[in-house]
Amino acid sequence: MTKLIAGNWKMNGSLAANEGLLSALASGLPKSLSCDVAVCIPAPYFAQFQALFATMPALALVALGSQDVSSQSAGAFTGEVSATMLRDFACRYAIVGHSERRQYHGETDFLVAAKAQQALAVGITPIVCVGETLAEREAGQTTEVVKRQLAAVIHANGHCISEIVLAYEPVWAIGTGKTASPEEAQAVHAVLRAQLAAATEHASRVKIIYGGSMNAANASTLLAQPDIDGGLIGGASLKAGDFLSIISAAS
Ligand code: 13P
Numbered sequence: 001m002t003k004l005i006a007g008n009w010k011m012n013g014s015l016a017a018n019e020g021l022l023s024a025l026a027s028g029l030p031k032s033l034s035c036d037v038a039v040c041i042p043a044p045y046f047a048q049f050q051a052l053f054a055t056m057p058a059l060a061l062v063a064l065g066s067q068d069v070s071s072q073s074a075g076a077f078t079g080e081v082s083a084t085m086l087r088d089f090a091c092r093y094a095i096v097g098h099s100e101r102r103q104y105h106g107e108t109d110f111l112v113a114a115k116a117q118q119a120l121a122v123g124i125t126p127i128v129c130v131g132e133t134l135a136e137r138e139a140g141q142t143t144e145v146v147k148r149q150l151a152a153v154i155h156a157n158g159h160c161i162s163e164i165v166l167a168y169e170p171v172w173a174i175g176t177g178k179t180a181s182p183e184e185a186q187a188v189h190a191v192l193r194a195q196l197a198a199a200t201e202h203a204s205r206v207k208i209i210y211g212g213s214m215n216a217a218n219a220s221t222l223l224a225q226p227d228i229d230g231g232l233i234g235g236a237s238l239k240a241g242d243f244l245s246i247i248s249a250a251s
Contacts, residue, residue: 003223003250004165004207004230006038006065006127007237008095018045019052024240026058033061035230035250038093039237040065040127043081046089065093065127068101071114073121083118094119095127095232097149099171109152116153120160127165127232128153129211130192134172142170143191150192154199162202165209166192167232173212175234182221182228185210189227216245223250 013021018041029037039062041049046064053059070080086094096119097112116126130149132142146168154161168188170180180188189208196203210222211232222228230250236242 001205001207001229003035004038004209005035005243005247005250006040006093006095006165006209006230006232007243008040008067008098008211008232008234009042009237010067010100010234011042012238013042013045015045015048018048021238021240022049022052022059022062023056025062025243026056028240028244029058029061029247030251033247033251035247036063037061037247038063038065040067040093040095042067043086046086046091050089063092064090065095066091067095067098069094069096069115069119069124069126071111071118073118083122083124086119086124087122091124093125093127093165095129095167097129097153099129099131099169099174103171109149110156112149113152113156116164117156120157120163125163125165127167127209129167129169129232131169131171131174131212137170137172142188146188146192147195150195154195159200161196162200162206165207165230166196167209167211168192169211169232175213177213179213179215179218179222180210182225185222186225186227189225193227214246216242216249219246219249 096115119126130146132145207229209230214231
């Protein structure tokens, strides 16, 4: 399966910094790629991305993604951004259920499932994040937690579940420099693949990507695992050289 390398810039960037990063990416990318690449950037910069996209032909290889989407389609929801608005900017992906949103914004499994539904309804691929905290891992609850998080999304989305990207992001590995070992990550990815297989006959084509301190040094061993179909990259996606190395490890 074609791997997906998606950068999650989180709440980082500025007009000047984005232009520098995107032009460094554009000049470092090969002419053609054998993996899919996306950058999930802060929504206020979508128009800037579109303008740069028009002037930097190499960026045609990079898809635009958002870091969230509203669970509602339109109306009196102050501060929210709808899936239709994302589509206006040719957004290809929308991250939903990132652990930082579950943790700091109280997002529930139910809400995350509704967000995935909104994205799918307009043809945007939701990148659904699941993952356990350190306390949950130490209590032996990893499988139970990720299965519960995925079950809500399967329940709400039925056969469309084959259209999602699933991201396993152990919370304890995010921004900590502690990566899940390739074996630890593969074990969880296999559990998720089996759960998808019970819900859809197309489980083998659902990309299950790994996130959590993936970097230029550890990407290739993680990506060599049979059920690791790409990466969701935080910190290392803000450095063009590191992000390009991860892309080349996936190619
Ligand atoms: P880091 O790569 O900075 O650990 O972040 C991972 C992540 O949260 C991507 O969504």
